[in-house]
Amino acid sequence: MPVVRNGRYRAGSIPVIDISWRSRDMLKEIIVKACEECGFFKVINHGIPDDVVAKMEAVGLGFFSLPVAEKQQAGPANPLGYGSKTIGPNGDTGEVEYLLLHANPSSVSLRAKSICKEDNIEFSCVVNEYVESVKELACEILELLASGLGLEDTGAFSRLIRDKESDSLLRLNHYPSFPSYCNNNKLEENKVGRVGFGEHTDPQILTLLRSNGVAGLQILSPSTDAGAWVPVPPDPAAFFVNVGDALQAMTNGRLVSVRHRAMANSYNTRLSTVFFGAPPLHAWISPIPEMVTTLRPRRYRAFTWSEFKKMIALLVKTEDCLEVPQRLEIEDQCVALRLNHRTESTGSEKFETASICAEDKEAWKISQYLT
Numbered sequence: 001m002p003v004v005r006n007g008r009y010r011a012g013s014i015p016v017i018d019i020s021w022r023s024r025d026m027l028k029e030i031i032v033k034a035c036e037e038c039g040f041f042k043v044i045n046h047g048i049p050d051d052v053v054a055k056m057e058a059v060g061l062g063f064f065s066l067p068v069a070e071k072q073q074a075g076p077a078n079p080l081g082y083g084s085k086t087i088g089p090n091g092d093t094g095e096v097e098y099l100l101l102h103a104n105p106s107s108v109s110l111r112a113k114s115i116c117k118e119d120n121i122e123f124s125c126v127v128n129e130y131v132e133s134v135k136e137l138a139c140e141i142l143e144l145l146a147s148g149l150g151l152e153d154t155g156a157f158s159r160l161i162r163d164k165e166s167d168s169l170l171r172l173n174h175y176p177s178f179p180s181y182c183n184n185n186k187l188e189e190n191k192v193g194r195v196g197f198g199e200h201t202d203p204q205i206l207t208l209l210r211s212n213g214v215a216g217l218q219i220l221s222p223s224t225d226a227g228a229w230v231p232v233p234p235d236p237a238a239f240f241v242n243v244g245d246a247l248q249a250m251t252n253g254r255l256v257s258v259r260h261r262a263m264a265n266s267y268n269t270r271l272s273t274v275f276f277g278a279p280p281l282h283a284w285i286s287p288i289p290e291m292v293t294t295l296r297p298r299r300y301r302a303f304t305w306s307e308f309k310k311m312i313a314l315l316v317k318t319e320d321c322l323e324v325p326q327r328l329e330i331e332d333q334c335v336a337l338r339l340n341h342r343t344e345s346t347g348s349e350k351f352e353t354a355s356i357c358a359e360d361k362e363a364w365k366i367s368q369y370l371t
């Protein structure tokens with residue numbers, strides 16, 4: 001995988017960005033390029049101390065190794081807390097258990113009491129220290145992006161995440177390895193994965209993901225053939241960054257929110273720790289005026305973060321197969337969900353069912369806010 005040293009990376013490969021690079025102008029340019037072409041990149045030399053990362057991983061593994069009954073005391077996820085498998089319409093069949101936390105320190109401390117009764121103070125200290133460090137890295141990246149895009153206000157994106165009311169989240173995903181059998185029922189070393197977390201885009205502004213050394217993350221890179229999943233080789237020393245839907249809208253579609261998924265496998269357990277930098281609930285998301293030009297007319301209408309979240313929550317609840325007509329209601333507004341209709345017959349009866357596939361649901365999310 002190429003480390004970007006000259007402002008270029010091979011098309012189709014995953015951009016690797018050395019954030020300690022002295023030439024800040026060059027750095028801004030390649031980060032913008034990565035976010036425009038891929039919506040995804042790997043950050044090396046990020047400066048987050050090893051012990052902060054190691055303690056976070058130890059706390060995560062410690063939690064998932066608890067007996068199920070104990071983990072369940074931190075659940076069910078509503079959406080915060082401990083959950084397993086049912087992560088959403090696309091991830092329903094997934095092999096994952098997770099812990100979803102609000103990234104705000106007092107919320108972490110409160111939750112910690114149901115997560116690990118004995119060591120809850122240690123748990124909150126570790127998580128809060130990790131969140132603080134990763135949030136700083138996210139803000140540094142967002143400020144480089146704003147500056148690289150030529151925005152006068154270089155805090156336009158990071159301010160939303162630094163806001164004390166920011167709705168940022170921290171998520172721990174645990175994909176246990178599963179046994180696999182060959183025809184004669186003997187355990188085999190089958191490295192073929194199963195979907196752990198189904199395909200989706202992250203709705204927030206910016207996502208920073210770190211995992212242990214186990215593979216699983218895949219991206220649907222816009223620069224590769226349509227439908228081709230690109231495996232992301234694991235690197236526990238790095239952070240993987242992806243553009244979220246809100247940043248796509250604020251940049252009027254110039255930066256792209258990448259579709260991704262995670263696979264579970266039969267040989268090792270994957271743990272990912274994911275920070276989602278989000279605006280406050282009341283914040284308005286709309287294209288920044290400098291991002292709207294005659295060559296790039298306005299693509300998105302303004303929406304609040306809370307409105308977007310409500311729409312996603314409704315979508316998560318929406319069954320894959322629905323009766324027609326289907327309507328989704330968001331803050332008194334009725335929006336129709338585009339459905340694929342099909343006619344089915346049972347005996348003499350004919351009836352219509354409508355379904356929406358996972359890919360369409362994901363595409364539908366942000367497209368609701370197109371002008």
Ligand SMILES: C=C1C[C@]23C[C@@]1(O)CC[C@H]2[C@@]12CC[C@H](O)[C@@](C)(C(=O)O1)[C@H]2[C@@H]3C(=O)O
Pocket residue numbers: 079087088089090091100169171198199200201202203204276312315316
């Ligand atoms: C499949 C889904 C789960 C998700 C909502 C969605 O429809 C698409 C985005 C998913 C995601 C990813 C980031 C966060 O973990 C999350 C809470 C969010 O805001 O969007 C999850 C959603 C979820 O788990 O419900």
Ligand SMILES: O=C(O)CCC(=O)C(=O)O
Pocket residue numbers: 171173197202209211216217260261262272274
């Ligand atoms: O675990 C992973 O590698 C991906 C997780 C993810 O996409 C998410 O939590 O939104």
Ligand SMILES: [Fe+2]
Pocket residue numbers: 200201202260
């Ligand atoms: Fe994600």
